[in-house]
Structures are given as C-alpha cells and as structure tokens.
Amino acid sequence: MGDDIRALSAQLAQDPQSLVFLRLGEALRRKGQLDAALRVAVNGLERHPHLADAHDLYARILTDKRDYERAFDEWDMAVRIAPHHTGALKGLAFLYFKVGDLEQAEAHLEQARKVEPDDASIDQAIAMMRKGAAPPAPTAPTAALDEARVFAGLEGANEGLLLIDGAGRVLGGALKDKAGADVTDTVAAYLAGVSQEAARTAKLVGLGAWMGLSAEGQHGNVHLAHPTPDALLLVVRERGMPLGRLAILAQRATAMARRWLEKQ
Amino acid sequence: MSKALDLITRVRGVRGAMLVSAEDGLVVAEQLMEGIKGGAVAALAASLAGRLRRAMEAAGTGTSVF
Numbered sequence A: 001m002g003d004d005i006r007a008l009s010a011q012l013a014q015d016p017q018s019l020v021f022l023r024l025g026e027a028l029r030r031k032g033q034l035d036a037a038l039r040v041a042v043n044g045l046e047r048h049p050h051l052a053d054a055h056d057l058y059a060r061i062l063t064d065k066r067d068y069e070r071a072f073d074e075w076d077m078a079v080r081i082a083p084h085h086t087g088a089l090k091g092l093a094f095l096y097f098k099v100g101d102l103e104q105a106e107a108h109l110e111q112a113r114k115v116e117p118d119d120a121s122i123d124q125a126i127a128m129m130r131k132g133a134a135p136p137a138p139t140a141p142t143a144a145l146d147e148a149r150v151f152a153g154l155e156g157a158n159e160g161l162l163l164i165d166g167a168g169r170v171l172g173g174a175l176k177d178k179a180g181a182d183v184t185d186t187v188a189a190y191l192a193g194v195s196q197e198a199a200r201t202a203k204l205v206g207l208g209a210w211m212g213l214s215a216e217g218q219h220g221n222v223h224l225a226h227p228t229p230d231a232l233l234l235v236v237r238e239r240g241m242p243l244g245r246l247a248i249l250a251q252r253a254t255a256m257a258r259r260w261l262e263k264q
Numbered sequence B: 001m002s003k004a005l006d007l008i009t010r011v012r013g014v015r016g017a018m019l020v021s022a023e024d025g026l027v028v029a030e031q032l033m034e035g036i037k038g039g040a041v042a043a044l045a046a047s048l049a050g051r052l053r054r055a056m057e058a059a060g061t062g063t064s065v066f
Helices: A002-014 A020-030 A034-047 A052-064 A068-081 A086-098 A102-115 A120-130 A147-151 A184-191 A194-204 A243-263 B002-009 B038-059
Strands: A160-164 A170-175 A212-216 A220-225 A232-238 B017-020 B027-031
Touching (some): A020 A034, A034 A052, A052 A086, A147 A243, A160 A184, A212 A243, A212 B038, A220 A243, A232 A243, A232 B038, B027 B038
Antiparallel strands (some): A160 A232, A212 A220, A220 A232
16 A cells, blocks of 8 residues: 555656546545545645546545535535536435435435446445444545546556547556556657547548547557547557457447546 | 559549658648648648657557558
8 A cells, every 4th residue: 555655646746637646645545644635635626626536535535534514515516517426426425314314315325326226335325324324434436546447347458548638638548668668648648639630630621520540550550539529549459450350449448438538 | 643642542432642741741742622621631631640650659569651
C-alpha cells in the first residue's frame, strides 16, 4: 500500500491534471491518512469540479471524518452531475439511514439497484437495512477509479489500448513500447486533436462522419476510433494481426470506452 | 504522376486520389471529384498523417506505411 501511494503520488506530481488523484485519495483514505486524502481530493476537485467521482471521493473521506453534513452535500452534488452514480446513491442511502430516514435510504438503494441490478452489495444493504442494521459505508467503485480498468477483460488492456480526450489527456488504458517502457503520455500528446482533424477531413471529402482509421507500421498496426465526438481510442497490435481483426477489436474497445465515459 | 493517380481512381469505389507533401501539406498531384477543396483536404491529411506517424513511432510500431 505504501509503495502504491508513493507511485500514485509520483504519477500525480508528473501530471497534476490526471485523474490518478482519485486512486491516490482512496488509497490514503483506506490507510486512514484522512487529512492527506482530504487534501488530494480537494486539489482534484479544484481541477475537476464537474467530475462526479471526485465529489464521491470527497464525500467518502468526509464520512470517515464523521462530517456527515458536508458528505451529504458532496454526494448530492455527485448525483446532480451523474444521476446514475451508484457510489453516490449508496452514500446518500447510508446517510439517510444514519438520520433515521429509512424510506429515503431504501429509495436511494432501489435507485442504485436499477442502475446496477447485478450488484449483490446493494441487495445486501437493502436486506441489512430492513433488519435494522446500518448498510455498509460506501466504498470506492474500484473499476471507475482505475484508469486501466476502462478496458478490463479486453486483450492488451494495459499495453495496447489508449483512450484520450480532445486535449490529449489520458482517460484510460496504457501503452508500452517494444522495450516495455511506458509511452502512454507521449503518444497521447501526439494524438491530441486528431479526432477533430479526422472529422474535418472526412467531411471535406464528403465521407460523412468518420468511424475509424487504420494504419500499418513496419512493426505493428494501429486503429483509431472515437467513442464520443471528443474522445479518441487507439488500439495498437503487432504486425501479424490483420487490419480487419484489429478493427473488430477496436469496435469492442470503443463500446467499452463509450459505456465507461457515459458513467463518468 | 497523374497516370498513377488515374490508375488508382479507376478502382471501383475510389472517389479520388491525391499526392500530398508530408512536410508542408501542399498538393503535388490530384484527381478529385468536383467540388472537393483539394488544398484544405491536403493540409488536414498531411497534419493527420504527421501526428499519426509520430504517435506510431513513439508506440514502437515503426513509421506508418499505410
């Protein structure tokens, strides 16, 4: 855990705009370093005031510090930004239970269950609450916090898939070169604005909206796609993978990225 | 050069072809459908290809050969 915190701190220092503050804040919170976690969350919120996950993180830390009133405000804000944010819905349910408003607590858990019907922890929380026991305090939605988890389960999620926003900021995935060096940020910087250029080029030649772009390299092939108008997805694979198969893999990654982005 | 582009555009489904200088995005030769702004397309295509080439080199796939 200590090593994790050091590594995450270094990553954040290198790229203060990165969403890695979510993971660092949560790691510090879990370790009980609440003041440090709070500083990380507040700094992150200053940079990303409209990020529901940032408000969710801040609320969790405030809950650990027993500052329930402000925690309520933060989870409330998270739900206003992202009405289907299950972490915030569960958080609000936990706080409603704390003040004895069981009706509201259950209503929020039911709302969370509609969003994630397969989440067993929600059923468990409802059952506990009906028995009069407090539902467990909400924990971080780890899948949303780990940037590499956008493509969880997809082949090469940590070394051959990259999701960036229009400004070239890394949203998920990672890239490594042949020597195993992390080249994620370098590649992301080169690709900033590519989605917009591809859209304008396709429009000028009368092709309509662009769907994807494949290129063959001497040692590998790449495919570009855009899950949303601003975001850009890059899939990198070895030369042996045919471009058609690469496009199919990119389609699957695009769908995953789109779902992930919609949850943010 | 125009003969080469002519051969490309004879392929079914190909709407046009152009050769663009990667360095400055200027049109070297073109055979495009009427109404397409060749100069603008060339500038954008060159920029796009340049970014992609640099990204691919950084990612270790080598220079793009398309």
